[in-house]
Amino acid sequence: MNTINNVNIIDIPKVHDERGFLAVIEKETIPFSIKRVYYLYDVPTESSRGGHAHKEQESVIIALSGSFEVVVDDGNSKKRIMLNKPNKGLYIPTGIWREIDNFSSGAVCFVLASTEYDEAEYIRDYEVFKG
């Protein structure tokens, strides 16, 4: 059973020169093999996204542009993490409830996922999640 202690920040290696930064995600960077990538953009500041946990899917969330906050919750404890750097990924294992809010203007929330999209592996009811 995962707890919020299993949520962690992954450093995405970057290359810097006078022309700017280049960040690289290779298979060693992410603790699962990537099956799907999706991203949220043009999100109104007052929106709250997420609001679910996954039975199967592991994810890494990256603020490719701008900033937002992710609340992770294992049913006992929660923590709020601000993401605002394109070379930091938030790893979320299975069984962790997440909500994403406080999107800045122009924020892009980029998600690497370990599974194909399957609504059946979502838990969208917080009471069911809490058990």
Ligand code: TYD
């Ligand atoms: P939803 O899970 O509510 O997004 P968020 O995690 O930001 O709260 O998904 C929004 C809609 O998009 C919902 O109808 C499901 C659909 N969707 C897909 O079709 N494919 C996907 O890979 C994802 C993540 C969502």
